[in-house]
Amino acid sequence: MNRTASIKDVATHAGVAVGTVSNVLNYPDRVSDRTRERVLRSIDELGFVRNDAARQLRVGHSRTIGLIVLDVGNPFFTAVVRAAEDAAALQGSAVLLGDSGHNAGREANYIDLFQEQRVQGLLISPVGDVTDRLDLLRERGVPTVLVDRLADESKFSSVAVDDDAGGYLAARHLLDTGRRRLAFVGGPTSIRQVADRLQGARRAVKEEPDASLEVLEAEGQTVLAGRSVGDMLVERGRAELPEGIFCANDLLALGVMQSVTMTHTFRIPEDVALIGYDDIDFAVSAVVPLSSIRQPTQLLGRTAIELLSEEVESRNPVHRSVVFTPELVVRQSTAALSAR
Amino acid sequence: MNRTASIKDVATHAGVAVGTVSNVLNYPDRVSDRTRERVLRSIDELGFVRNDAARQLRVGHSRTIGLIVLDVGNPFFTAVVRAAEDAAALQGSAVLLGDSGHNAGREANYIDLFQEQRVQGLLISPVGDVTDRLDLLRERGVPTVLVDRLADESKFSSVAVDDDAGGYLAARHLLDTGRRRLAFVGGPTSIRQVADRLQGARRAVKEEPDASLEVLEAEGQTVLAGRSVGDMLVERGRAELPEGIFCANDLLALGVMQSVTMTHTFRIPEDVALIGYDDIDFAVSAVVPLSSIRQPTQLLGRTAIELLSEEVESRNPVHRSVVFTPELVVRQSTAALSAR
DNA sequence: TCGTACCAATGAAACGATTCAAATTTGCTG
DNA sequence: CAGCAAATTTGAATCGTTTCATTGGTACGA
Structure with a gap:
């Protein structure tokens, strides 16, 4: 040949x-x-x-955009990726996808690779505090947009979702449907997202003088972690059962739900209302369809690409931080108590 | 700057x-x-x-491998992708990932893009019957390995998992734990994977003279589809309840499980045993931990890269088809009946 | 018939790396 | 210290595009 x-x-x-x-x-x-x-x-x-290499050599840059996410398996990121791909395709670029898997080493590898490829720019949801490495990128003139993390606006543009507002929405909804004694179930508050959601919930609870919020620490963000919290609640008995539970993520909520429905001690939503966060595919098809907070993943991905384009086009770097507000999705797990 | x-x-x-x-x-x-x-x-x-473009222009090919999957959101593919990335990194290549989303148009776009990028080779789980387009690639000398689809060995190498064997494993396990009246729950048998799994199950059932296999058609491969099958079983009543149910995928199985445990009509595994397919993350954390068939996704991804390397290195094209055997994962949902 | 404008088509000069034959330096040996 | 081999360094040629100043044609008005 x-x-x-x-x-x-x-x-x-x-x-x-x-x-x-x-x-x-x-x-x-x-x-x-x-x-x-x-x-x-x-x-x-x-x-x-x-031959794109020759073309690229001549014009000085590629038609690709680098995108590094923490975990492609996470439905949140999968959705963002897909939206970003679509938005990029619309403007004639392609997306190179890298999965850092929360691993700083892999992240560094992808950054290097993408730099050699002379990507037009980089979208990244960074592992931990990597501002040093990102500063380097900035010096080298690679436009970068942070995803799902707020940035010092003097340095980077970013897109994120307002977790405080999401927490407020969830708690407010529980209050609006008549629940007063609430509980928050969440992993370590060292995770920014978890802390913000809790803070938002607290804000809502403060608005009602007769309302209270108990914090139930879960170890991790998984179904199993949720189930052990649920088991604990079952053991505590009906007297101490909160009227409404807000879980920092859907997996936790599903775990709590399993534990509660399996033992048939309490009914959802009659005895206790339950709301999660993320609105993953499984939420709608849970034993009791789960209310949740939906993050505008599509918008997030599309906007990230748009902000990047802005940076690419303009000479002088004006950075913007865009924060989206999440949306309440009401399902059976928080159905209002019928008048009695 | x-x-x-x-x-x-x-x-x-x-x-x-x-x-x-x-x-x-x-x-x-x-x-x-x-x-x-x-x-x-x-x-x-x-x-x-x-500048990788200049390097590439000179040496004639890139250090990247194209990978096009049907759906990055699908845990099966996510796992394959990750394994392929790791294997590629080991030999100094990077993976360009494309998500066709079962859409022939997007698939075609990615094929073109990757050709312009002069990828070393292509791994692809093709949308429908696209042998024409792939033939073209072959003519142009782009080594290609099909993923999760058997290929005419005179044309392509391929890696796949033996779904017939998987079906056999699942049914055999139900039989081995003492169940005789079995049921298969699956989507349209026009999907090759579904048909093969059913065929394997039939093979196992034939080995036991007193065993039977009923086929329950589900519309789709989702939790909801599973739940409506479950509802139907509940309605039919205990007399007609199969002793063991094999679902063509874990989502279906979780749906059946929800329906059955929610109504509390039957117990799993005492009244009916349940086994799924794919061993998704949710299987282990279901209300009753779900037995399943695990596909060797890691091996699949790694081997795909290896086959591709073979094709890239050698001048004369010798194609190989590698078929892996899936693995039985036993959990509580198929626990053996204790002697009574 | 000439001048002017416009439109199409031309082809040499980049872009930034790798390659490799040739030139140069170094290190030994006797 | 000459002579030779091995080790190191050099730099022009090359890969396949895009770009753009230049050339060649054609049409039209004066």
Whole structure:
């Protein structure tokens, strides 16, 4: 098999100059109909495919955008990725996806790789505190947008979701449906997202003089962690059962639900209302469909791409931080108590 | 900000020739210690990052491998992707990931993109019957390995999992734990995977003269579809309840489980045993931990990369099809009946 | 018939790396 | 210290595009 055809081969075959072939590819209306067709036919016959490396070398940058996420398996990120891909495709770019898996080493590898590839810019939900490495990128002139993390606006643009507002929404909804003694179930408050959601919930509870909020620490953000909290509640008995429970994420909520429905001690939502966070696919198909807080993942992905484009286009770096407000999704698990 | 430093800038700064800098980068031991250090220092001071496009243009191909999957959100593919990335990294390549989302158009876009990028090769779990497009790739000399789909060995290499064997394993396990009247719950048998799993289950049932297998059609592969099958079983009553149920995937099984445990009509595994397929993360943390069939996703991803490497290295194309055998994971949902 | 404008097409000069034959230096040996 | 081999360094040629100043044609008005 001989090597693939180049633009020069096409030019010879069509009997035109290389520049003309290039024009057919990039500025079709600079070329007369007759020659354009001739060139296109040659391209087809030779099976020519443009060599992007050469193009990139000449124009100085690629048409790709690097995107590094903490975990592609996480539904939140999967949704963001998909939205970003779509938005990028619309403006003629492609997304190179990297999964750091919460691992700083892998993250560093991807950053290096993407720099060698001369990506137009980088979207990243960084592992821990990596401002040093990101500063380096900035110095090298690689436009960067932080995803799901607020940034020092003097340095980076960023997109994030307002977790405080989400927490408020959830607690307010429990209060609005008549519950007064509430509980918050969440992992370590060292995680920024968890702390913010709790803070928002506290804010809502303060608005009602007769309302209270108990914090139930869970070890981790998993179904199993939720279940052990649920088991604990079952053991405590009905007297100490909160009227409404807000879990820092849907997995925890599902765990609590399992524990409660399995033992059949309490009914959801009659004895206790339950609301989660993230609105994962499983929420709607839980034993009792789970109310939740939905994050605007689509918007997040699309906006990230838009902010990046802004940075790429303009010379002088004006950074923006965009914060979205999450949305309440009401399902059966928090149905209002019928009047008694 | 001035443009990024090139190899020539480094050469000038270090007072050597460009060839020497290149050697430092690619063949460090061809260079004396003294100059190597000097060059490395210059690289550091100038913040030089190799331009991969130029490198690629010269050597004729990239160091990347294209990977197109049907759905990154699907845990099966997520696992395969991760394994492929790791295996590729080990041999110094990076993976470009594309998500076709079962959409032939997006798939075609990614194929074109990857060709322009001159990827070393392509791993793909194709949308429907796209042998034409793949034939074209083959003609153009892009080594390709099919993932999760058997291939005509004269044309492509492929990696897949033996779904017939998986079906056999599941049914055999139900039989081995003393169940005789079995049921298969699955989506349309037009899906190859579903048909194969059913066929394997039938094979196992035939081995026991007193065993039977009923097929319960589900519309789709979701939790909700499973739940409606479960509701139907509950309605039919205990007399017609199968002793063991094999679901074509874990989501279906979780749906059946929800329906059954929620209404508290039957107990799992005492009244009916339940086994799923895929061993998703949720299986272990279901209300009753779910037995399942685990596919060797890691091996799948790693082997796909290895097969691809083989094709890339060798001139003459010898294709291989590798089929893996899945593995039984026993949990509480199929616990053996205690002697009565 | 000439001048002017416009449109298409041309082809040489980059872009930044790798490669490799040739030039130079170094290290030994006698 | 000459002579030779091995080790190191050099730099021009090359990869396949895009870009853009230049050339060649054609049409139109004066």
